[in-house]
Amino acid sequence: MTTAFLFDGPDTAPITILLAHGAGAPMDSASMIATAKALAEAGFRVARFEFHYMAARRYGHRKPPPRAETVNPEYVKAIADLRAKGVKGPLIIGGKSMGGRVASMIADEMFSKDEISGLLCLGYPFHPPGKPTQLRTKHLADLKTPTLIFQGTRDEFGTRDEVATYDLSDTIEILWLEDGDHDLKPRKSISGFSAADHLKTLADAVKAWTERIVR
Numbered sequence: 001m002t003t004a005f006l007f008d009g010p011d012t013a014p015i016t017i018l019l020a021h022g023a024g025a026p027m028d029s030a031s032m033i034a035t036a037k038a039l040a041e042a043g044f045r046v047a048r049f050e051f052h053y054m055a056a057r058r059y060g061h062r063k064p065p066p067r068a069e070t071v072n073p074e075y076v077k078a079i080a081d082l083r084a085k086g087v088k089g090p091l092i093i094g095g096k097s098m099g100g101r102v103a104s105m106i107a108d109e110m111f112s113k114d115e116i117s118g119l120l121c122l123g124y125p126f127h128p129p130g131k132p133t134q135l136r137t138k139h140l141a142d143l144k145t146p147t148l149i150f151q152g153t154r155d156e157f158g159t160r161d162e163v164a165t166y167d168l169s170d171t172i173e174i175l176w177l178e179d180g181d182h183d184l185k186p187r188k189s190i191s192g193f194s195a196a197d198h199l200k201t202l203a204d205a206v207k208a209w210t211e212r213i214v215r
Helices: 030-041 052-057 068-084 098-112 195-213
Strands: 006-008 016-020 045-049 091-096 118-122 147-152 172-177
Touching: 006 030, 016 030, 016 068, 016 098, 016 118, 030 045, 030 091, 030 195, 052 068, 068 091, 068 098, 091 098, 098 118, 098 147, 118 195, 147 195, 172 195
Parallel strands: 016 045, 016 091, 091 118, 118 147, 147 172
Antiparallel strands: 006 045
8 A cells, every 4th residue: 555645845845854643643633734834834845644543544444543663664665655756855754743753763774774864753752641651762862863853841741851861862852842732832821932933943943953964
């Protein structure tokens, strides 16, 4: 089965970003659409795709999210299918929550083969909510792929104080978005920031980061 993609941004963009969705919401959720559009406006070509269990929900087959590592091969195939569509040039992989976690598990293999240039995680699920000892960070200690993680300071999957104690590779940069939740959305009345503000910050930061890591 060939991977189905949703595209945003110019065909002629020098860099493509491939994004997978989180565990509970599809590739066309409000937050995925908004993020893709913000990155496209910053000059990136953005491709979104779905893991099989999520795509099956469109046909009435409601399956719970599988263990993240079991869909690693689907992400590898999505990269191959994207290239088969004629997408050339530097590629950044990543995604929202679980999508970013899956990308992080295949990143070094792809990076070592020069298939990708970097990893972009949007709200990394460092641990399940309310279970701070169930860490999903072991593979992040030795990660060799240049990585940028955006995390909201209100994210229940990993707070700033918690993340500061983790053993993370020097290749990982984390940008904290003030009062952002797991979707990176702030409460405007409290933080003074809007969701659009944070998306602009995200897009600008990704642009600056790719200019440093992509040769």
